Amino acid sequence: MREVRFSAPAPEGIGVELIGVPPGADIDLDLRLESVMEGVLVSGVSTVPLAGECGRCLEAVSNTLSVDLQELFAYPESESGGDDEDLARMEGDLLDLEPVLRDAVVLALPLTPLCRPDCGGLCTECGERLDDLPEDHAHDAPDPRWAALQDLSRSTSTTDNQEK
Ligand SMILES: [Zn+2]
Ligand SMILES: [Zn+2]
Structure with a gap:
């Protein structure tokens, strides 16, 4: 088992209409990599900066979001999952965390971000x-x-x- 902690610049397009992660902003990842039978189990927390606008008054909104990540990356040659397209697979020794991160962040984003909880609009x-x-x-x-x-x-x- 290995623990890794690093930052990476945000890729384009993580977000929804009103709020998202600014491309190039620092994404912090604090992950555990565990070797299991079928591959590598990645779990941990990612903290991302958010920028957007208030869904009621359009004022700029910025804060940070922490999301839990967990994904099994199957070894490239492993049989598990068969042709399952959704199964994350290692590419050589590399794990492509971007789709995992993207899904986790987009799911956690507020549909209507607010500049403050009782924004009057x-x-x-x-x-x-x-x-x-x-x-x-x-x-x-x-x-x-x-x-x-x-x-x-x-x-x-x-x-x-x-x-x-
Ligand atoms: Zn507002
Ligand atoms: Zn008025």
């Missing part, structure tokens, strides 16, 4: 981030059909028609 009226706006941010005419009514009420009363 964008104001539907003006498109500004609600988190950047005062709490009582509101627009006078939320719907054009009400605008005429509001003009009416403004001309007939001086009190503020807040609904809360």
